[in-house]
Amino acid sequence: MRRLWPWSSRAEDHLEAWIAKRHQERVLAGESNPTGPCPDEAFLRGLARRSKAIDIADPRVDHAASCPACMSRLLILRSEYHSQQRKMQVAFAGAACLILIASLIVVPRFMRHSQPAIATTAVISKTVNLWDVGTVRGQQPAPLQSVLLPAARVRLTIILPRFSQTGQYLVAVTRNQSGTGVVAEGTATSVLKGGKEVVSVELNLAGAKAGAYFLATTHEQNQAAYYYPLQIR
């Protein structure tokens, strides 16, 4: 409802509060004549929290407003109700504060974690052909001059050397030929494609610095590891 004199609303509120206070004082001093019996605690409690279930025309409202015993009980219940509400507000504010703090901690972490993922969502497919590598007994494996992998997530398909066994392979990119300094690794079972054993793994090289590495393939049953020179650009 629109007030005609908005400037007077505060003054009106003050006046009402003053009248209510004067009335309270008079009632508590026993200067009023309550009619009817005292209502029960549940009714006073409802009145204290201005429950919508209570009809203002109920004669018990009139009684409570003019009975010193009901009025003092009402004032206690009202302050209890208000302090409960304050506690709830504090608890709510506390919970909101915790949520805010948590989001301040979690969100940047999530962003930190998700950003590299977003930057490297694209998986680059690469194929390394080792078919003709080290086929002659006693011969050093031929340098893999063509193996150049990007510093990104790579779906690496390796055509394993001739006579390679079928089975599960551990494919790793390592810093040295002893198998230590693993940059990325993946496991997959080889499949026969056109008479050649082929293994395909996803390697996350997004964090790798450009330089010389080794591509290691280890057959999980016989633990034979082979290292091939590799460049990450």
Ligand SMILES: [Zn+2]
């Ligand atoms: Zn009463």
